[in-house]
Amino acid sequence: MKFEIFVTLKKEVLDPQGKAVEGAIQNLGLSSISNIRQGKYFTLEVNEAEESKATQQAEEACKKLLANLTIEEYSIKKLS
Amino acid sequence: MKASVIVFPGSNCDRDVQVALKKFQIDTTMVWHQETTLPKTDLVVLPGGFSYGDYLRCGSMASKSKVMNEVIKHAEDGGYVFGICNGFQILTESGLLPGALLRNNKLKFICKNVFIKTTNNQTAFTKKISENKILSIPIAHNEGNYFASKEEIQSLKDNNQIIFQYCDEEGNISGESNPNGSFLNIAGISNQNKNVLGMMPHPERSIDQLLGGVDGQGIFQSLL
Numbered sequence: 001m002k003f004e005i006f007v008t009l010k011k012e013v014l015d016p017q018g019k020a021v022e023g024a025i026q027n028l029g030l031s032s033i034s035n036i037r038q039g040k041y042f043t044l045e046v047n048e049a050e051e052s053k054a055t056q057q058a059e060e061a062c063k064k065l066l067a068n069l070t071i072e073e074y075s076i077k078k079l080s
Numbered sequence: 081m082k083a084s085v086i087v088f089p090g091s092n093c094d095r096d097v098q099v100a101l102k103k104f105q106i107d108t109t110m111v112w113h114q115e116t117t118l119p120k121t122d123l124v125v126l127p128g129g130f131s132y133g134d135y136l137r138c139g140s141m142a143s144k145s146k147v148m149n150e151v152i153k154h155a156e157d158g159g160y161v162f163g164i165c166n167g168f169q170i171l172t173e174s175g176l177l178p179g180a181l182l183r184n185n186k187l188k189f190i191c192k193n194v195f196i197k198t199t200n201n202q203t204a205f206t207k208k209i210s211e212n213k214i215l216s217i218p219i220a221h222n223e224g225n226y227f228a229s230k231e232e233i234q235s236l237k238d239n240n241q242i243i244f245q246y247c248d249e250e251g252n253i254s255g256e257s258n259p260n261g262s263f264l265n266i267a268g269i270s271n272q273n274k275n276v277l278g279m280m281p282h283p284e285r286s287i288d289q290l291l292g293g294v295d296g297q298g299i300f301q302s303l304l
Binding site: 013014016017020064065066068070071 | 136137140141144172173178179180182183184185186187227228229232261
């Protein structure tokens, strides 16, 4: 089973990289674009037949390594 | 006093801290990160560097390495653990210290001498340093911007876990003397039991006049 995972900084955590990217976007003249936040994207495969078990393992990977829950949050989506 | 310095792939201050520990006659063993046991040790040092090339998040992969299970047990049993720079990042990632170290607020790698105030000298790591003593110690990091939730910050304050804070030469703790955007100018914190210390500045680079200063000596002397 294949999953995609997004890891993003919590909204209360400052994102200086996102801010810098936003500055560069403004320089391009795209002045309607704002509030850029940068994050991480993962895809992974879990070798489990049952969806609940597979999702549980993906969740565990997020909680224990892929995201740092002090500063980040994650979302998981099943691809196939 | 016996110390173990953990060596991760990408550690680069491991030898420096070994030299510093030996200078104070601390019997030091280097321990590779894949070991599943620690030698008999009083102090575990997690050195500075770029473990795993800073992949994913600084210190995140190192915090899951085999030897860290033993380091966590050592800390839970009251043993001393000292993380410097990348070592501090590994300690927050492993959960031994609260909070996280974010990218510096100005997005630049900072390598310079800074002043830090010894906010708490009642720990095993700082007991030979006088209260509020201002130390000049180098920093060299890209992710040293200390962040923690409001509750965690309150708990750090309530339990006197803030050990070092960035300041100016006179000891003023202000925005101007904050190099990286850290909450409350935090440069180093301990756990509640005060047996685990993490700090971004590098005391091991400040133990000999030949290296430009000796203000880092107090920490090693305290541990004796």
